[in-house]
Amino acid sequence: MKDLLIISNYFPPEMGAASNRIFQLAEGLSKNQNVSVICPFPNYPTGKVFKHYNNKETIDGITIKRLWVAPSVSKNKFVRLFSMLSFSFSIVWFFLWNKIPKTIIVNSPPLLVAFTSLFFLSAKKHRLILNVSDLWPKAGLELGAIKQGFSYKMLQKIERFNYNKADLILGQSEEILIHIKTIVPKTETLLYRNFPNFSPPKIEPNDVDHSTKIKIVYAGLLGVAQGVFKLCKNLDYSKIELHIYGSGAEEIQIKNFINDNPTLPITFHGSVSRNELHRELLKYDATIIPLLNRIYGSVPSKIFEYSRLGLPIIYFGGGEGENIVKDYKLGWVAESGNYSALNEVISQLQRSDFDSGLKIQIQKTALKNFDASEQLNVLNSLI
Template sequence: MKDVLIISNYFQPEMGAASNRIFQMAKGLSKDANVSVVCPLPNYPTGKIFDGYKSMRQESIENIQVNRLWIYPSNSKNKLVRLFSMLSFSFSLMWFIFMNKVPKTVIVNSPPLFVAFTSLLFLSRKKHRLILNVSDLWPKSALELNAVKKGFGYNLLLKIEKYNYKKADLILGQSEEILAHIKTVVPKKETLLFRNYPDFKAPKIEIESYRNSQKIKIVYAGLLGVAQNIVGLAQRLDYKNIELHVYGSGAEEENLKSFIQHNPDLPILFHGSLERTELHKELVKYDATIIPLKNKIYGAVPSKIFEYSRLGLPIIYFGGGEGEALVTKYNLGWIAEAGNYDSLNNVISEINIKDLNSNLREKIQETALYNFDAKHQTNCLISLI
């Protein structure tokens, strides 16, 4: 069996799409290859090392050898502090590459750009087969989120991005938009669409047995970050016929708690974070899920689309772009114009609670199981490595 190393800034037991995506990839590849992972000590999104992981360590998770390296953890809003946090893992990664025998096939996750840059810079000298897995278009996405401004720093990031694409032998992108952008930079590079499809046992659809409210129970579950703008969503929703339930954690968690505390009459409930399996059990109890993005981000396709449709959960999509097109194409729910809260509230007001039944959920789940096949996708990747 071939040996494959995955380098990622995120991995289990961290929460979020990046962690789930890399874990899913590692599990899928482990059926046909000896897979190992190099990642930081788990700290995301809290910015603190998780209990039980206070020093560098090795462990095995479902036959995947995991090497956890030192990092200076932070979820600070200070850009310099967060930059130092990313660079700290890059330094640890340099040490790991120099001190260990690295498999010939290496998959590098990006962003962060600096981590990918470090991996590609040092491993390309040793003539490894380098596969770059691009989940977001940095620095383009950072510019759209106002996380960076045009200037020297942005231009430097553009050069790093181009270097990463040039050094990779194969580039994976989780959206068609990402691959289209990459082709404008490196037109002849081999690419593969590799979406963040989940691979868990789909639950049996049951709904009418627990509905006890005439209000539509809408749930958001995931990171509470700037891109999701969950506080802004909570502030602008019309609660006449809905309840909002929130699961997750992140940089905006305290702001959300403060908003709820100062608006006790609004039907908003914050439930904190749950392990993924337990979260799935809770999510199926709600009528619909909402997937918001503060701004339309070119290349972004939230993995929640694939995960929640597999659960049979109707989706209210509020983010534009390729994600919106997917929800429309596969009839997974409703879309509202990105950034337009009047449009969002109008869409929600037109949803008939009687239509949120088991028949709808079964159709959504069947669509997901047929079209979002993780095993087929992994087989395509295996054939290329």
Template sequence: MKDLLIITNYFPPETGAASNRIFHLSEGLQKHNFNVSVLTPLPNYPKGRVFKDYRGRFKQTSVENDITIHRLWIYASNSKNKLLRLIAMLSYSFSLIWFFMWNKIPETVVIQSPPLLVAFTSVLFLRSKKRKLILNVSDLWPLAGLELGALKKNFSYRILEKIERFNYKHADLILGQSDEILTHVKSLYSKKEIFLYRNYPDFKAQAPNQEIQTSEKLKIVYAGLLGIAQGILKLCEHLDYSKIQLHIYGAGAEQLAIQYLIKNKPELDIIYHGEVSRQELHSVLTQYDITIIPLLNRIYGSVPSKIFEYARLGMPMLYFGGGEGETVINKYELGWVANAGDYAELNTVISNLDRSKLSLKNRIKIQNIAFTNFDFNIQLKQLIEVI
């Protein structure tokens, strides 16, 4: 078996797209004759506090599904204070350096990016002619931070750009979740070896088997991180509720503000269900008419993994994020799109939505499209050929 190490900031029992993506990758490689180990912080995301069962520990090593998982100390924080978030990233970087000093590192290493500093630490200390470094780029930082308004073009931004370029330069292979990411990498290093690695899910999905009993009001559901990038609070404030009811599942930085809004504006037809497991979520999602996938701003390089997950469930989608994600929705006829940030157009699209496309027949069609075009195992086998 070929030894392979995956370095990531997110891993189960943490929830979310990043955690699921790396979990499926590690499990898939393990099943294809790789001896996989994972380096990750003690679980803390998205609450910004180490989970109860892991507190008071500097390190924990366990074997789960034949994968060795090393969970390292981190100063956990999801504060909006940039200094505290920097300290959190640096703390994990120091834990990684400590681990590199005292442990034998395999010749093949997959490094998740962002966070840039964690990827930089790994690339800096592990680059070697005898080792193959594979950089898995899921978002283009610092560019995404600039588009979100979290960063400004100043000295700090230029430093982050230099770190980004260092990471690309010294990686032997770069995986990108979108064509836009790979185009960006090629614009900087034209000869760099690249591979399109979409965030395809890997789970058994039941076939849609009954018509949804659509009420007078359209039941729209959002499920996922309640973070700044998703802009769920702003979405709640700008939707026209005369014809819809919005259901929300998830947790994150905007959770309290959303709950406060619901409490103080009961005229807004919003129901917050809290956070549920992924398995439970798959069961409840199919009860709704349509899912919504919003981004606060169009983010270059971003293709939300929800697109592929919901397609596998046979769920019609309303995409409100622009960019390559919009292209995927239109190309495969998975639902409807509205221009990112244009809430007037979003409400118009919802108001004029063709309800016949919410039928059982169309849900089965969407699921079959996913089975044919978004197959995790086919993509994994292609990846193994270049590893």
């Protein structure tokens, strides 16, 4: 088997879609390649390095090399920039003193980490595969995290450089690939969605209790892009109760809001492991997947993960994700950013909508259409 290196800013034990996606990619490829990963010491989303992690370890046959980083969750753009650059510096140091496999998968964003990797490796005739999960800087502009100006133009140049240096580009949405093709029309691309590969739970028949409220759960990053704090403030709770799992930048605001509004049926459960979360999610009637704004290219991986659990989805983010939920009949959608429309959708829900028959059908749809092994086989053939 040949050697393959994955370079990622996120990796377990960090939680979240990015970390899960890269571990699953490494695990799947390790069946046919000798896979190693370089990543920072774990720190996301707390901004503090987790305790008791060495700079090298092996998990399920994957060699993981953790490099120095100056972690931060500061809102100061210069502090954030230094944090990103610190991992880039570590990557350069690693390249100087270690033998690098001929085939490398580089994950983006962050753009600067991808740029550093591609800049140093492109001159040495490596096969470079760029795995694009979000369209930066475009997504940052839509989120309000970046403004038009000199910095934005520089990031666009870095983005173009990255695409031009890649031999193969993976995108997790059709919109991402469409955008990339406008820049590098001749570069080979592959749609590689964030399909999960865990064993699906058996959904047992159940009787719906019509006397209780509909139990809706949000589980994931509590960041600016998700807008869970604003969601808490704008939901109509007359028919529902909301349960929240996760951590992130908005966590304190959400906790304070719950404390200030004790009569609202909102429960914050904090962070749990992925396996424990899957068990917890089976207790709920539906999950809500919000985005504060419609982000071009974004398809939340929760769509594929939660449908595999058989959990009906209320999608509130627009774009390609909305189309997937509608086309595969995975639940309900509401116009992105329109909280009145969201509450109207929720007001029409009935307890009888959430019987086990619906959950079984959603799970069957997910197992049939969101197959991680099929796309992994295609990727293996291209490496």
